[in-house]
Amino acid sequence: MQQKNTVTYAWAASMAADERGHYPISLLKLALSKSGAAYQAQASKHDMPQWRTLRHVQMGKELDVVWTFTTPEREKDLLPIRIPIDRGLLGWRLLLIKATDTDQFAQFDNVEQLRALRSGQGHDWPDFPILRANGFNVSPSSSYQGLFAMLARGRISYFPRSLTEIESEVQSHQQQGLVIAPRWVLNYPAPLYFFVQKEKTSLAAAIERGLLMAMKDGSMRQLFLQHFGAAIKQAKLDQRSVVQLNNPYLSAETPLQRSEFWFSPALGY
Known part of the structure; x- marks a missing residue:
């Protein structure tokens, strides 16, 4: 049996009760399971502020993966997997x-x-x-x-x-x-990405491959609706006036034209 490489994500085991981490963690595990690579996700040992988690991932110290709202600075310091994990719901x-x-x-x-x-x-x-x-x-x-x-x-x-x-x-x-x-x-476009250290291109490729596979087979949609379907329904977006804003702080590589990556109120996904 092939030994799995551990991938430590920036969400401490002590924070397991915090629901904000449930979806990204589940999606990361889903992507790794579908990537075809031998990776196994585990929680970090220590809770720390976001600036420190970003720095630790950048340095390759204790942490391998973090998820956060993208900025040009973060994309310069870290390697983004440019698939918005919450479909831009943020x-x-x-x-x-x-x-x-x-x-x-x-x-x-x-x-x-x-x-x-x-x-x-x-x-x-x-x-x-x-x-x-x-x-x-x-x-x-x-x-x-x-x-x-x-x-x-x-x-x-x-x-x-x-x-x-x-x-x-x-x-x-x-x-x-x-x-x-x-x-x-x-x-406004607000991509929430998984990020890894610049040098960990194999890990980034595996996460991207797994996410695309999960989109293709419907398992990402199922997970997304399981976590956010009730909130989307409760928001009654079809009864609201949408004020469309620009986000001038996105990099040129942001996949704005990939409509399949982004939440659509008409589809509810």
Whole structure:
């Protein structure tokens, strides 16, 4: 029996209860199983901030694979597998607002009214410069939880969140009276890729081969809908006005023309 090479992914075993890791980990294991190569995925031993995981992967120290929102800098430092693992769902953004502002957002009839209001994002998140580049009035915050407090206190009017994140955030901040705004959804290309060390071309090729095989045989679709189908259905995108934004921070190699790689509201996948 062929011995399998261990691939350590940047998500500690101690974080197993955190649902954000469930889909990427399952997809990585699926891709490796279909790659035809002898790889076996395992969790990292230590929890660490993202900047450190990226550095460890770059250095080939303890970690082999990380998944993250791409930027030109990350593509320069690491080797990306340019297949958006969540089909770009990260870039489908519903608006978290105060319940008392629901009628106001329902009555808006153009995107300029959204641009005129102050929104919030993490100061070091890729979303922050994207929204700024599209003319939105965005306030930066150094604290994730601080953004919910800013919204509750009226310092910002809305907080764009991925449709895969927003429902759980509404539930976990019930005391602050936050809800999902009616009518609107923002969309911009936001590829979430697997990355490996530049020198690990064989591993990158195996992951890409496995992902393409999983797309072809339908197993990636099945996994995607298992994890995100309920959130997509709940978002009722067919009843919303889509505000299409540009992402000027993508590299020229981003596969924007590969429609089979990207989520389609019409298909629900």
